[in-house]
Amino acid sequence: MARLARATPTSCGHFVTDAVGPLIAATLAVPLSAALLVGLMPTPGAADRLNLATSTLTAALALALAAAAIAAAPDVASRGSWYVLDVASGVFLAVVAVVGIASAAMSVFYLRHAGRSWFTARRSHAWYYAAFNIFWAVLLALPLADNLAIAWLLIEATTAASALLVAFSGKRSALEAGWKYVVLTTLGLSIALLGIVVVYVAVGSDGSGLGRLDWQALTQHANELPHELTLFAFVLVLVGLASKIGWAPVHNWLPDAHSEAPPPVSALLSAALLPTVLLIAWRTKLALEPALGSGAVQKLFIGFGLASLLVAIPFLWRPLPWKRLLAYSSLEHMGVLALGIGFGTTLAIAGVVIHVAGHALAKALGFYTAIPLLREDRRTADAPARGIARTSPTTATAMSVSLFSLAGLPPSPLFVSEVMILLGGMQAGLLAVSSIAAVLLALGFLGLAHSLLEGLFGGKKGPHRRPSRSVQAIALLAGIAAVALLGLTAIAYALPGSDIVEALMRSGA
Amino acid sequence: MSPAAITALVVLGFAVMLVRRRSLATLLVSAQAMVLGIAALSLARGRPTDFLVAAIILLVRAVALPALLTFTRRRTPEPYLVIPATTVLVRLVLAATVVLIAAVSIPPLGLGDRPAEHAAVALLSLGIAIVVMRRPALLQVLGILVAENGIYLLAISVPGGLPFVIELGVLFDLVLVVTVAAAFTHKIHGEVGSGDTDLLRALRD
Numbered sequence: 083m084a085r086l087a088r089a090t091p092t093s094c095g096h097f098v099t100d101a102v103g104p105l106i107a108a109t110l111a112v113p114l115s116a117a118l119l120v121g122l123m124p125t126p127g128a129a130d131r132l133n134l135a136t137s138t139l140t141a142a143l144a145l146a147l148a149a150a151a152i153a154a155a156p157d158v159a160s161r162g163s164w165y166v167l168d169v170a171s172g173v174f175l176a177v178v179a180v181v182g183i184a185s186a187a188m189s190v191f192y193l194r195h196a197g198r199s200w201f202t203a204r205r206s207h208a209w210y211y212a213a214f215n216i217f218w219a220v221l222l223a224l225p226l227a228d229n230l231a232i233a234w235l236l237i238e239a240t241t242a243a244s245a246l247l248v249a250f251s252g253k254r255s256a257l258e259a260g261w262k263y264v265v266l267t268t269l270g271l272s273i274a275l276l277g278i279v280v281v282y283v284a285v286g287s288d289g290s291g292l293g294r295l296d297w298q299a300l301t302q303h304a305n306e307l308p309h310e311l312t313l314f315a316f317v318l319v320l321v322g323l324a325s326k327i328g329w330a331p332v333h334n335w336l337p338d339a340h341s342e343a344p345p346p347v348s349a350l351l352s353a354a355l356l357p358t359v360l361l362i363a364w365r366t367k368l369a370l371e372p373a374l375g376s377g378a379v380q381k382l383f384i385g386f387g388l389a390s391l392l393v394a395i396p397f398l399w400r401p402l403p404w405k406r407l408l409a410y411s412s413l414e415h416m417g418v419l420a421l422g423i424g425f426g427t428t429l430a431i432a433g434v435v436i437h438v439a440g441h442a443l444a445k446a447l448g449f450y451t452a453i454p455l456l457r458e459d460r461r462t463a464d465a466p467a468r469g470i471a472r473t474s475p476t477t478a479t480a481m482s483v484s485l486f487s488l489a490g491l492p493p494s495p496l497f498v499s500e501v502m503i504l505l506g507g508m509q510a511g512l513l514a515v516s517s518i519a520a521v522l523l524a525l526g527f528l529g530l531a532h533s534l535l536e537g538l539f540g541g542k543k544g545p546h547r548r549p550s551r552s553v554q555a556i557a558l559l560a561g562i563a564a565v566a567l568l569g570l571t572a573i574a575y576a577l578p579g580s581d582i583v584e585a586l587m588r589s590g591a
Numbered sequence: 592m593s594p595a596a597i598t599a600l601v602v603l604g605f606a607v608m609l610v611r612r613r614s615l616a617t618l619l620v621s622a623q624a625m626v627l628g629i630a631a632l633s634l635a636r637g638r639p640t641d642f643l644v645a646a647i648i649l650l651v652r653a654v655a656l657p658a659l660l661t662f663t664r665r666r667t668p669e670p671y672l673v674i675p676a677t678t679v680l681v682r683l684v685l686a687a688t689v690v691l692i693a694a695v696s697i698p699p700l701g702l703g704d705r706p707a708e709h710a711a712v713a714l715l716s717l718g719i720a721i722v723v724m725r726r727p728a729l730l731q732v733l734g735i736l737v738a739e740n741g742i743y744l745l746a747i748s749v750p751g752g753l754p755f756v757i758e759l760g761v762l763f764d765l766v767l768v769v770t771v772a773a774a775f776t777h778k779i780h781g782e783v784g785s786g787d788t789d790l791l792r793a794l795r796d
Contacts, residue, residue, distance in 0.1 A: 200778065235760040242767035249775065254782050258791035261775050265731055268768050269719055272738045275761065276715060279745050282753065283701045292754040314698055337796065397796060406796070 102150065102160035102167050106226060109143040110219050112136050117215035126207035130190045133211045137186035137218075144179035144222055148172040156585040166228035166297065169585035173435055174225035174361050177442045181353045182218045184559065185346035188450045189214065191552035192344050195457050200252035210250060210344075217243040217350065224358045230295040230319075230369070233362045234278055237326055238271050240355060247347040248339045259342035263335040267326050274322020280315035281370070284308060300369035307373035316370050320382055323363045327356050329386040329420060330393035333413055337397075340409035340449075345456075348405060349449040352412040353442035360416065364423050368588060376426065383424030384515055390417025391522040398529030401466040404455055404481075407533055408448045411488050414526050415441045415496075421519055422503040430506025431586050432577040433499040440487065440495035440570050447556075447563045448484035451477055454553045466533070468541025476553050478538050480560035487567055489530035490523065495570035502574070592630050592748060597710045599626050600744065601690075604717040604737050608686045609679050611672055613664050613729045613786075620733045621657035623740050628653050631747045644755045645747075648762055652743070656736065656769050663773040664729055667780035673727045673787045686720045700745070707748040714741025728776040728786040732769060739765055 116136035123129040151159045151172025159167040189210065199206040220239045227233040241264060249260030278295070285294045285303050293299055304312075321332065328336035340348045367379050394414035398407065415437065422434035454477050455462050455470070471478040487494040500523055507516035577583060603623040607616050628649025635641035675682070693716040694709040702708055718738025722731045742761075746753045776786055783790045 231754075231757045231760075235757070235764060238761075238764040239767065241764075242771040245771050245775070249778070252778065252782075254791065255793045257775065257779050257782055258793060261728065261772075261779065261788065261791065264768065264772055264775065265722055265735065268735050269722060269738060272715060272718070272735075272742055275742050276711070276745065279742065279749065279753065280700050283749055292756050308701075310698055311701060400796065402796065 102147070103162055105143060105147055105150075106162070106165055106167075109140060109147060110223055112140045112143065113215040113219040113222070116140075117212040117219070120208045120211040120215070123208060126193070126204075129207040129211055130193070133186055133215070134190070136215070137183050140218070140222070141179045141183035144175050144182075148176035148179065151175070152582065155581040161228065164228055164232055165226040167226065169582050170361060170365070171225040173438065173582075173586075174358055175222065177439055178218070178221045178225065178354045178358060181349055181442050181446050182221070184446055184450070185349050186214070186218075188349075188453060188552075188555065188559075189344070189346045191453050191555055192346055194552075196251070196344070198252055199250055200246070206250075210247070213243045213246045213250075214347070214350075217247060217347075221350070221354050221358055225361055227362070228296055228298075229292065230278055230281065230297070230300065230362075230366060231292060232295075233365075234271065234275060237323070237359055237362065238268070241267055241271075244347070244351065244355065248343040248351075250344050250347070251342070253342070255338075256342040259335070259338035263339045266332070266335045270322045270325025270332060272322070273325075274319045277315040277318025277320075277322060280311065280318065284311050284315065297365055297369050300366075301372070304370055304372035307370070309373060309375070312370055312373040313378055316366065316374055316379070317382065319366055320363055320386075323359055323366075324386055326359045327363065327416055328390075328413055329416055330389040330413065333390065333393065336413060337406055337409040340412060341403065341406040345405070345449045345452040348408070348452070349446035352408070352449065353446045356412060356416055357419065357438045357442065360419055360423075367423065380424045380426065380510075383420045384512070387417045387420030387424055388515070388518065388522075390414065390420060391519060391526070395522055395526045395529060398526050398533065401533070401536065403464055404462055404467045404537070405449065405452050407466075407530075408445060408452075408484075408488075411448075411526075411530065412445060415445070415488070418500060418503060418519075418523070421515070422499075422506065425503065425506045425510045425512060426587075427506040427509040428583050428587065429509055429578050430503050432574070432580075432583045433502030433506060435499075435577060435582065435586065436495050436570055436574045437499035437503065440499060440567060443563050443566050443570070444484050444487035444494070444496065447480060447559055448488065450559055451480045451484060451556055454550060454556055455481075457550060457552060467537040469539065471538040474553065476557045476560075480556045481537060482534065483560050483564050483567075485530055485534040489527045489534070491527070491531070493568060493571050495567055495574055498571055498574040502578070592634075592704065592707050592744075594706060596626055596630050597706050599623075600740070601710050601713050601717075604714050604740075605683070605686060607730075607733055607737055608682055608717060608721050608724070611675065613669075613727060613733075614661070616730055616733050617657050617660050617664065620736050620740070621653050623737065624652035624657070625649070627740055627743055627747070631743075634747055635752070640755065641752055644758055648743070648758060651762055651766060652736075652740070656766070659769065659773055660729060660732065663776050666777055667729070667786050669727075669785060673785065675724075676726055676789070677724060682724055685724065686717060689716045689720045692716075702745070702748045703750065704748050707744060711741045711745035711748070714738065714744060717741070726787050726789045728772075728779055728788050731788065732772045732776065735772070736765075736769070 120129045155169045201209045245264045249256045325332040397410035422430045490497040504516045631645035635645045690713045721734030
């Protein structure tokens, strides 16, 4: 297999290491500064322009970091007092950066016709962009966190900003979704914090304080940790994080928050927040696995994976509003990722990487498509879309690219990644689990395909609508996403056996 | 920590589950945070940094957050007391059952203070039970605070304490979440004319 990435030459490596600290500081400082500065903008248009400029800079900085991390594979590019820039952080940083800049661009189209909001019309752009940038900054910091406790603090910090964004419309249903999100995820994370305190105590007093919970330190001490206590702590951490990842059965907030949030925020929640929190669960698994044994950990991840698939699939067959359908698809895909991490073979991990990236592109496009869809027909907020191919062929094309990719129709990278994960399960000797998952994924594919065909061609004949500017933006994004998705499919064939996968097998260590 | 303080913490948690008035429940949670704060201060004697961190946490948990919730309660007057979904007796029995199961089923957590471990898990379970069983939004926020008090009890019982970065970080996140939850409480009240979260049941599949 091709070696996808090689370590950087020594001189270049030194340059990268030296530059990483300031680059990380700048990546986080730009969106945080933007969150403050948008409040000073005199008009909503000026806030839009400032946000676009700072978002472009943020994404460029984050992608530079991601490139440095992936280029250094299988080595760790840099490690600082609180951060680690390894391949895993590189992959997830890239995903968060791409979804973030796309959401920033699409926010302009959303806000132009958003109507009523939680805030006054004059200040709504400023509040939206302030919360958006804080949320994005924390999401960018999360994959870099080199410490379980710091990761927990960052995950909890996402809640406040993102909850305001979920309820941005100020509608009763949005308030319900935002409230459920705040309460359930905060309680879930309290359970995770209990687990983290137990791990801290179990690692013992070696004078290193906070450093006891660094991924590397946890891995080094894992062999000395008591099995039962560590398993108890790990279950608490995983259950707590599951409430934020949206794994069944602790997923209740997910369909509501994703469907009620503004579409660019739904994209960030589904394509960036859920996988990034999943990365922390994954890093915790890898760090504590020597103390737990692979069997127990594997069962937990597979349990969450199968439960998420079982809960999600029936909803993919139901006539749901477009964004709600995408929300249940998120539940399904987080289940697939849980299975991949649970199987833990090189093939499955390669599948996980492609799945994270492919899901992010396809799901974000799907949510952005809701902007013209809701603008052209307000009823699609509460009812399934119907006959879109007749009324808006461009929107229909974007919906097709998104949903066929999410369903796993070849040549979607999600088809390849799901096959890799299932084969990885068989490689791990879990034929029955892989078979059950294959059946569930096939049912999910049929459900999504059925929903898409109904959405495109079902219902009564409606009038053909003139494309708005948001439709033109969606057409452009759909084209870019389609090319990127095909590119991911090509990468998927070269990924197993690469340095990237080798590094991911021991992320954080 | 002394057995009397641990008993007081758990009794105050149960009381939040039982009382109907939001004002009284806020006072009870404030008192719970005060007991915890005083315990933390006494454990930190002779360590100036830890003492300062404990004092900040006490002020925020026992004074600032209850003050914020009192302010929110005054801005969201209820035209009538929200009728509880269950009777006091049912709530008491359910809460006691949840707490007993949780406390009995946990293995020793390695703190060397088994009563504190049991009480911490009891408070966390009580907090979750309060959120599930109480309908007013403000009482649900208080449920979150009871659960967080349980975690804080565990944190101060750790030999040598937790690093202050974690303690202050958790406090910062808690302030953010409670502030946002208070804003939600106000907005929900404005939208439905009550803080009764049972009136928010539009999202069903």
